[in-house]
Amino acid sequence: MIEMKGICKTYRVRRREAGLGNALKSLVSRDYTEIPALQSMTFTVPDGQILGYIGPNGAGKSTTIKILSGILRPDGGTCTVDGLTPWEDRKRHVARLGVVFGQRSQLWWDVPVMESLELLRDIYRVPEGTFRENLDRLTALLDLDGLLKTPARMLSLGQRMRCEIAAALIHGPQVLFLDEPTIGLDAVSKLKVREFILEQNRLCGTTVLLTTHDMQDIDALCSRVLLIGKGRLLLDGDTAQIRAMAGENLSTEESVADLYRRFGI
Amino acid sequence: MKKYWSFFKMRLMAGLQYRAAALAGMSTQFVWGSMEILLYRAFWLEAPERFPMGMEALSSYIWLQQAFLTLFALWNWETDILESVKTGSVSYELLRPTDIYSMWMARSIASRLARASLRMVPVLVISGLIPAPYGLRLMVSPVVFGLFLLSMALMVLVVCAYSLLVYALTFYLTDPNGIMVLSVAAADLLGGAVVPLPFLPEGLRKFAALTPFGSMQNVPLRIFSGDIPPAEIPGVMGLQAFWIVTLILAGYLLTRNGLRRAVILGG
Numbered sequence: 001m002i003e004m005k006g007i008c009k010t011y012r013v014r015r016r017e018a019g020l021g022n023a024l025k026s027l028v029s030r031d032y033t034e035i036p037a038l039q040s041m042t043f044t045v046p047d048g049q050i051l052g053y054i055g056p057n058g059a060g061k062s063t064t065i066k067i068l069s070g071i072l073r074p075d076g077g078t079c080t081v082d083g084l085t086p087w088e089d090r091k092r093h094v095a096r097l098g099v100v101f102g103q104r105s106q107l108w109w110d111v112p113v114m115e116s117l118e119l120l121r122d123i124y125r126v127p128e129g130t131f132r133e134n135l136d137r138l139t140a141l142l143d144l145d146g147l148l149k150t151p152a153r154m155l156s157l158g159q160r161m162r163c164e165i166a167a168a169l170i171h172g173p174q175v176l177f178l179d180e181p182t183i184g185l186d187a188v189s190k191l192k193v194r195e196f197i198l199e200q201n202r203l204c205g206t207t208v209l210l211t212t213h214d215m216q217d218i219d220a221l222c223s224r225v226l227l228i229g230k231g232r233l234l235l236d237g238d239t240a241q242i243r244a245m246a247g248e249n250l251s252t253e254e255s256v257a258d259l260y261r262r263f264g265i
Numbered sequence: 266m267k268k269y270w271s272f273f274k275m276r277l278m279a280g281l282q283y284r285a286a287a288l289a290g291m292s293t294q295f296v297w298g299s300m301e302i303l304l305y306r307a308f309w310l311e312a313p314e315r316f317p318m319g320m321e322a323l324s325s326y327i328w329l330q331q332a333f334l335t336l337f338a339l340w341n342w343e344t345d346i347l348e349s350v351k352t353g354s355v356s357y358e359l360l361r362p363t364d365i366y367s368m369w370m371a372r373s374i375a376s377r378l379a380r381a382s383l384r385m386v387p388v389l390v391i392s393g394l395i396p397a398p399y400g401l402r403l404m405v406s407p408v409v410f411g412l413f414l415l416s417m418a419l420m421v422l423v424v425c426a427y428s429l430l431v432y433a434l435t436f437y438l439t440d441p442n443g444i445m446v447l448s449v450a451a452a453d454l455l456g457g458a459v460v461p462l463p464f465l466p467e468g469l470r471k472f473a474a475l476t477p478f479g480s481m482q483n484v485p486l487r488i489f490s491g492d493i494p495p496a497e498i499p500g501v502m503g504l505q506a507f508w509i510v511t512l513i514l515a516g517y518l519l520t521r522n523g524l525r526r527a528v529i530l531g532g
Contacts, residue, residue: 071356073528087528091362099360106357110279122271123361 002045002068002175002207007077009038009063009231037063039231040077047174050201050208052222054215056260060231061211065179068209069099081175095124098168102180105160106167107152113163114148117170124171131170138166141196158189165196169206176200178210182217194220215253227256229265268363269371276372280379287383290335294388298331302399317463321398322490326461328392328401329489330482333417335380337482339424339452342445343373343432350435356527366520369432373425405491412498416485419505423480426512433516436523451476457483463492477512480505 013033016026038060045051055061066072067079070086070093079085084093100106107116121131139145142162152160161181168176178197182190198221200206210221218225219239227235227242235242239252246255302324309320318326335341346369349355358365392401403410431448435441453459455473462470462483473479484501487493493501 066356069360071359071528090359094360095362097360101357104354104357106360108275108279110282111275115275115278119268119271119275123268123363125268 001047002043002079002081002209004044004064004068004079005042005077007038007041007064007067007074007079008036009060009067009072009074011035011037036231038067038074041228041231041233042077043226043233043236045207045209047207048201048205049224050197050210050222052218052225053209053211053228054213054218054225054256055228055234056265059228059265061228062179063231064228065099065177065209065211069097069177070094095171096174098171098173098176100161100164100168100176100178100181102161102178102183105152105164107160107163109153110151112149112151113144113155113166116152116163116167117148120167120170126171130172134170134172135166138169141199142166143192158185158192161185161189161193162196165193169200172204173206175207176209178208178212180212181210182212182214190214190216197221215251215256219252227259229260229263234263234265235259269367272368273371273375276375277379280376281383283380284383287380290380291384291387294331294334294384295391298327298388298392301327306399318461318490318492319398321402321404322492323461324395324399325401325404326486326490326492328388329486330458332385332388332392332401333381333482335384336377336417336421337424338458339427339456339478339481340449341377341380342428343369343376346372346432347435347441350432350523351441353527355524359524359528365524366429366517369429369520370425373428374421377421377425403489405489406495409488409491409495409498412495412502413485413488416488416498416502416505419502419509420481420485422509423477423505423512426509426516427477427481430512430516430519433519433523436519436526452478452481455479456481457486461487461492463487474501475504477508480508 011034013035014026014030015033016022016031041060041064053061053064063072067074068081068086070090073087081093082096084096086093107113108119117135120126121128126134139148142165144162144166147155147159147163150159152163155163165181181197182193185193194217197208197210201208208221210217212218222239224238225235225242226233235245242259243250243252243255246258250258305323305327306320309316309323313320316323330337346355349358355365358368389401394400405413427448431441431444434444438444455476456478457473462473462479465473474483480501484493484505488498488501
């Protein structure tokens with residue numbers, strides 16, 4: 001169970017006007033602007049749910065994921081994932097967590113994927129039996145057969161993303177965060193990734209938090225959607241509700257765009 | 266512990282695949298070593314009695330230095346660690362249940378060993394075949410040779426702990442280039458990379474030996490070439506140990522604090 005209560009996060013950004021004079025001035029006194037990324041974010045995710053987390057760029061999606069993964073400390077509020085506070089009990093928390101950032105790789109670039117997986121096995125202290133089991137299952141579901149002996153840098157984006165997902169799940173985490181996992185993927189790879197996420201959720205009861213800009217991901221996967229904007233929670237419901245709010249037989253994509261406009265975000 | 270060992274193993278295997286770089290590096294080191302020896306030879310022939318080291322000892326020093334260049338050299342930074350600290354992506358390492366400093370250490374040691382292990386053998390073999398006094402010769406007792414091996418290990422730790430300190434400082438600087446360039450220059454001069462320390466003027470030499478740079482390649486190379494009297498070896502190695510402890514402690518604390526800052530400021 002993921003619980004977030006009143007989480008706030010403000011970034012301090014240094015800024016100055018352009019020009020030499022202002023550059024000199026900033027040597028002496030520096031101006032900071034506060035940018036609120038999250039303002040009192042509160043929600044709960046029960047075990048085994050697939051939750052879509054959507055909002056325009058800069059809404060605070062990645063900030064939320066970072067806080068939940070323990071790599072960012074909020075300014076205020078409380079947050080627990082299965083009873084652990086991510087940034088306080090980091091090591092214990094991350095051992096039960098799998099994360100995929102669509103825009104960055106966690107495979108070691110120069111070595112065959114299999115070696116990355118074996119290293120992860122040792123890092124997470126996965127017993128050999130469990131490792132074999134997970135590996136076989138992931139290989140079958142994600143179609144990794146030919147890929148494991150290839151260095152990560154030589155994989156196509158779609159192949160790499162499948163390997164990334166395998167890397168995030170090799171230690172059998174109970175909670176999975178996916179940050180734009182289908183970004184840049186072709187239709188076949190997208191379908192495969194979606195199919196896999198559903199399968200993983202059904203078989204292992206993994207709780208999944210998914211951020212994406214692809215509304216088809218949301219349609220295909222999520223039983224519940226949180227819409228956020230400017231660091232606030234704007235809507236908590238399912239895709240049917242979102243479409244109902246926008247009215248007039250729009251697709252989810254159009255409905256969401258309509259909501260963004262309506263909320264002025 | 267096992268995870269750091271696995272990390273070490275993987276880094277080692279990854280490092281072994283750069284054959285072309287190893288080949289190119291090796292030939293450079295041959296040419297460089299030969300030129301250096303020719304240069305010193307000219308001075309030596311001029312006034313052998315004013316030479317602070319024997320020609321044979323000096324040749325051994327130079328060949329060993331060339332063979333283990335990638336192990337000794339401070340400029341052999343781990344660029345991906347630096348990059349990850351600079352861009353803040355180091356915070357993603359926090360997604361693993363590991364200690365970051367220990368992982369950096371395993372990684373630094375491994376890539377140095379990997380790079381050196383490919384290159385050292387041919388240089389050692391061939392320079393051993395070069396006739397005296399210009400070739401590589403083992404001139405010390407087995408006990409001193411054992412101490413040499415130990416001081417090599419200590420040297421790797423000093424160099425890595427120093428590099429890690431620089432990576433940790435990167436948390437607090439916009440750009441680590443300044444401190445890197447300064448460190449490399451200092452290590453080149455004070456560590457006996459450009460000229461062996463016995464060739465430096467008395468005052469500078471004594472000062473250099475006390476700095477962390479003086480505990481780098483200077484120590485094992487001079488033990489091997491018999492330039493440090495056996496009675497003084499324990500003291501010199503004690504100083505190496507002192508720098509290891511000091512540098513690791515400083516680096517560890519700075520890393521811990523820097524990560525906390527990164528976690529607060531955001532990736």
